[in-house]
Each structure stands twice: as structure tokens, then as C-alpha cells.
Amino acid sequence: MKHQVATLRLPAGSKSAGAELFTQSWLPDGPAKALIILVHGYDEHSGRYQYFAEHCTGKGYAVYTLDHWGHGKSAGINGFIPAFSVYHDGVDALIASLPTETANLPKILVGHSLGGLISATYLLDKQDGFAAAILSGPAIKAADEPSAFLKFISGILSKIAPKLGVISLDANGVSRDPQVVADYLADPLVSGQKISARLGREMMVNMDLIQREAGKITLPLLMLHGGEDSLASPEGSSFLNKNIGSKIKQLKIYPDLYHEIFNEPEKEIVLNDMTDWLNQHISDNQPN
Structure with missing residues (x-):
């Protein structure tokens, strides 16, 4: 496995134009058969996916990822976002930075948690660039659905006190493995910051968006969710499974697993389920 790190800047037109984002990639020793574009969750960073990358490169997949604005080693303010579109801008910039020799390889979008919401909404306009997508514990529905009053208040706070x-x-909802929780809490790149009023509002708006427009998603989609996820409701993945327009789709809910299914004791089962599904579906669904 080959590991590379780099930086990129958000393009002109972004709400955070010029901001520098940290990126990294893991490449298999031999030729890659496809590229995974990995989109991480809230208050974490790409470095937490080393084991994920080792598994995927061992199966012949290259992994490219970034630290979102306001996360990890990237520029920005922890817990805050000026607009949800900045996350999409980061994915755009990451894909634009891919080596030219990979241009004809199938691309798979993989998003976890908040990254699942980023990925799902990104697909509404950009799915033609991918052969398939995988959502892990996507934040499509909150564990406790906000009331209309709370949504109203969040809109006001987002304007008058956005940060x-x-x-x-x-953090105890991350994994049943106490070492994973301890490592998460001790990680200097995990800020521990609360979700800001602006980010909370932007998440609610985009959850509503994907729930309204899920039928626009038509590419092969695999949804994976822990049945005991207390941070992002499994009902969100079930909703997508029922409402997306994809002919090729699969929902797997792991009954006892918590939020970070790639960091649970059963992670090898989950990762094998993911790459087995990819091996089955990407070859016949490569975009032009």
C-alpha cells in the first residue's frame, strides 16, 4: 500500500474560497480497479480511516479523501460551516485533483454519518460521475426528530448567533469497543466542539432536501447502518432504501452495532460486505 498526503484550495465561488484542505490517499501496490472517494463524518478526520484504507487497498481499490473545512488538518472553524455547499465544494476539489491516469477508472462515493448526508445530497446533482455509492450510518434522519418549533428557532439562531x-x-455512541471511544476522545484532531447553530440548521435543511428528492438517486447504492446507532437514526437508511430510484440497491442493518460500523468489533464483516458488494456491481455500472 502506498500512502500520499497533499493539500488543495477551495475554488473561487465557494463560500470559503481559497481555504486550504488537507487530503490523503492510499493506493494498492498493483493497478487499482476503482477509486473510492471517502467522505468522513462530523468532528472526525480522514486519518481515522487507516484500517478502512488497508482493507480497501488489499481488495484493489484506491482511496482518496480529505479533511472537511473545519475538521482535522484543514482550515476552518470547528463545529461551524458558513454554508453546507462548502462540503460539496471540497468533494468537487478533491475529485478535480485526482491524477489524470485514473480518469477512466470507476469512482465510488462512500460517505459516513454527516459524510453520508453530504454524499447523498451531492449525488442529487453529480451522480453521473460515479459507478456506485455507499452510505454508512448516514445522517438522513436525526435520532430524535426536531419539532417544527425547534426548526423555526434553529433558523433564527443560525442568523443571529451562527457560531x-x-x-x-x-462519544459513547461511536462504538461498542471502549478502545475506539478512548482513542476518539484522546485524538487531538477531534475538537469536541458542539454543532453550531448554523451547521445544525444546514443539516436540517439538507435532511429535508434529501427526504424530498431521494427519488432522483438512481445509481447502485448500498446502505449500511448499525441497528443500535444513537447518533444517526437507522430509519434514515430505511427511508432511502424505500424512496431512492435505484434499481440496484441494498440495505444492511447490523442489529447490535453502534454508529461507526467501520470501527466496531465486527468491522471486518462490514468491510467485506462492502467490498463484496462493490465487486459484484461496479464492473457493469461504470459511468461514461
Whole structure:
């Protein structure tokens, strides 16, 4: 496996134009058969996916990823985002930076948690660039659905106090493996910041968007979710499975697993399920 790190800048027109984002990639020792574009979740970073990358490169897949604006080693403010589109701009910039020799390889979009919401909404306009997509514990529906009043208040706070921290995440919901939780809490690139009023509002708006327009997604889609996920409701993945327009789709809910299914004790089963599904479906569904 070959590992590379780099940086890129968000393009002109982005709400954070010129901001520098940290990127990294893991490449198999031999020729790659496809590229995975990995989109991580809230208050984490690409470096937490080393084991994921080792598994995927061992199966012949190259993995390209970035730290979102406001995350990890990238520029930005922890817990905040000026607009949700900045996340999409980062994915655009990452794909634009791919080596030219990989241009004809199938691309697979893989998003976890907030990254699942970023990925799902990204697909509404950009799915033609991918052979398939995988969503892991996507934040399509909140564990506790906000009331209409809360949505109204969030809209006001997003305008008058956009950086105010309003939502905390319980690290104990990350994994049943206590070492994973301890490592997460001790990670200097995990800020521990609350989700800001602006980011919370942007997430609600984009959850509503994907729930309204899920039928536009038609590419092969695999949804993976922990049945005991307390941070992103499994109902979100079930909703997508029922409402997307894809002819090739599969939903797998792992009954006892928590939020980070790629970091649970059963992670090898989950990762094999993922790459087995990819091996079955990407060859006949490569975009032009």
C-alpha cells in the first residue's frame, strides 16, 4: 500500500474560497480497479480511516479523501460551516485533483454519518460521475426528530448567533469497543466542539432536501447502518432504501452495532460486505 498526503484550495465561488484542505490517499501496490472517494463524518478526520484504507487497498481499490473545512488538518472553524455547499465544494476539489491516469477508472462515493448526508445530497446533482455509492450510518434522519418549533428557532439562531454551540454528540455512541471511544476522545484532531447553530440548521435543511428528492438517486447504492446507532437514526437508511430510484440497491442493518460500523468489533464483516458488494456491481455500472 502506498500512502500520499497533499493539500488543495477551495475554488473561487465557494463560500470559503481559497481555504486550504488537507487530503490523503492510499493506493494498492498493483493497478487499482476503482477509486473510492471517502467522505468522513462530523468532528472526525480522514486519518481515522487507516484500517478502512488497508482493507480497501488489499481488495484493489484506491482511496482518496480529505479533511472537511473545519475538521482535522484543514482550515476552518470547528463545529461551524458558513454554508453546507462548502462540503460539496471540497468533494468537487478533491475529485478535480485526482491524477489524470485514473480518469477512466470507476469512482465510488462512500460517505459516513454527516459524510453520508453530504454524499447523498451531492449525488442529487453529480451522480453521473460515479459507478456506485455507499452510505454508512448516514445522517438522513436525526435520532430524535426536531419539532417544527425547534426548526423555526434553529433558523433564527443560525442568523443571529451562527457560531453558537447547540448540539453535543455522545462519544459513547461511536462504538461498542471502549478502545475506539478512548482513542476518539484522546485524538487531538477531534475538537469536541458542539454543532453550531448554523451547521445544525444546514443539516436540517439538507435532511429535508434529501427526504424530498431521494427519488432522483438512481445509481447502485448500498446502505449500511448499525441497528443500535444513537447518533444517526437507522430509519434514515430505511427511508432511502424505500424512496431512492435505484434499481440496484441494498440495505444492511447490523442489529447490535453502534454508529461507526467501520470501527466496531465486527468491522471486518462490514468491510467485506462492502467490498463484496462493490465487486459484484461496479464492473457493469461504470459511468461514461
